[in-house]
Amino acid sequence: MKLLALDTATEACSCALLCDETQFERSVMTTRHHAELILPMIDEMMQQANLRPQQLDAVVMGCGPGSFTGLRIACGVAQGIAFAAEVPIIPISSLAALAQAAYRDKGMTHVLAAIDARMGEVYWGEYILGENKLMQLCGEEIVCPPESVKLLENSAAYGVGSGWMAYNTVLLKALGTVTAISVETETTYPQASAMLPLAAAAFEQGLAVSPELALPIYLRNKVVHGS
């Protein structure tokens, strides 16, 4: 299977390639240069793998939640490549990518992923390890004030993402003391490479969609002041 993944939802800008048994990846941190960086990164990685877009089986897009503009950069690029290559798109959540990376890198099986949503809110998703070493969402991903997050599972949990950096104390207080919660010491950001295993499974389950149907998941939909 050949999958190209990309994500520009947060301060991280990353792409990754699954080329049968081999994997490639690129990742940089940037505040606002995702548009300038992402295609050159993809181009260089594809050249290293000696692969053309037309040889892909699907494009994996980090669909959010995250920065609105960032989501549309990833979506626009994924749509352009997938349309031209005549392949479908597999949208993968940025919170799921955080959770999957915590399992991959640290063996965490119950992950509380939080991305700073600004305006006093966090994007929030609770993940537990499911079948085939894949993290699975409990309940729904939401955007809410850090004071109102709730735990759905009882096992010891691990907090990841920029939401924890911004609201560590508030989040811990909201979650209570019943469950042991540890928090990453260095903030991690969604990475395209962590989307690949989730995307490969989704692809096999037939969850890839036609390029024009792959759209950002903003979560925050109240964008007009006073409406």
Place this chain on the structure above:
Amino acid sequence: MRVLGIETSCDETGVAVYDLEQGLLGHCLYSQVELHAQYGGVVPELASRDHIRKILPLVREVLTTTATTPQQLDGIAYTAGPGLVGALLVGAAVGRSLAWSYDVPAIGVHHLEGHLLAAMLEDPAPKFPFLSLLVSGGHTQLIKVLGLGQYQILGESVDDAAGEAFDKTAKLLGLGYPGGAVLANLATHGDPKRFTFPRPMVNRQGLDFSFSGLKTQVMTTWKAQASQDEQTRADVARAFEDAVVDTLVIKCRRALQQTHLTRLVIAGGVGANQRLRQQLSALANSLKVKVFYPRPEFCTDNGAMIAYAGCCRLAAGERASLGFNATPRWALHNLQIPRTATK
């Protein structure tokens, strides 16, 4: 050479295919006007969200209706600025990555260069050099156009653009947003003699414009009316339109006389205005100058003008880099004649 053009600078998603030998092959447009009307102005975040929903379906539609295969495409053009940054980025992201995937060059087009060159899509097309009157929602400029990328601004609005004045006046007359075309329509039923508004800045030397005072005059007059009936509304609309059109015509005359240019080319949304077209044609006749208009649908934002301008620059060897970007503020006079990329 065949180029796909994408326009997403504001509230219309436009896509077109232009062929250097065969001309414009097809174009389509999705307007978000209704979406924003309820807010009385364009909401940038909503505009961006709509562009990303509509862009690929339009690309697919245009490629299908023009029977263009990927192998026939020699380049992709997208609007790179000026405009709303989030909206521009959608077109740039899709356009730049389509080009990368098809392994053809891309070009980021200046939106106003697109407007300026829109009349080139008509038959007969103007030849360089010409005087351009650019009258859009965001711009009012008189430009000496010597060639592709050679634009000398002779005069411009010091405050509101002509289209902005139309829209603001329409709003205060209760005609909704954006009401420029509605106001123009209403004005056709108006009595031109009942009210008269001053022609701003015509007594001043030079080729600059000012339209913000006019809007205030209209407001004062409108509020003073004991009966704000339909006829009065039409009469005020007519007087406003006459004042704007007259001002534009007077400055065009002055610019043509100063520059000795023999071609006048209209560009931008207000260029769709019928009375403006009549008056400019009369002016051109009296000065023995030829006047060129884009068809009304190419006066307002569209993909065809971007495909055309992009095709010209690509044909001249200009190339966008692989990293894309949007330039929300970008002065027309900063444009250059096409520079051939080193790679």
